[in-house]
Amino acid sequence: MVYLITYDLNKPGQDYSKLYEEIKSLGAWWHYLDSTWLVDTNLTSQQIFDRIHPKMDTSDFLLIIAVKADYQGWLPQDAWDWIHKHLG
Secondary structure, three states: OEEEEEEEOOOOOOOOHHHHHHHHOOOEEEEEEOOEEEEEOOOOHHHHHHHHHHHOOOOOEEEEEEOOOOOOOOOOHHHHHHHHHHHO
16 A cells, blocks of 8 residues: 655754654655655555654644545656656
């Protein structure tokens, strides 16, 4: 299942490197937009939340949502290649 993970990191000066590493550890990932990731994983949205939320500040916001094969946008070709490979 591919999930979209998007967030607002609201506290300036925080070190979010552990958050980024945790997201990368979830499975195959795509990250072409600043606060948006696509992750292909066998985990549920709750399991993803349980792993990455502790790496965030309490003032941050987070959305994790399943992605379906109905999509459109303007992105570089390698972004579309990843999306087509993981979403069909």
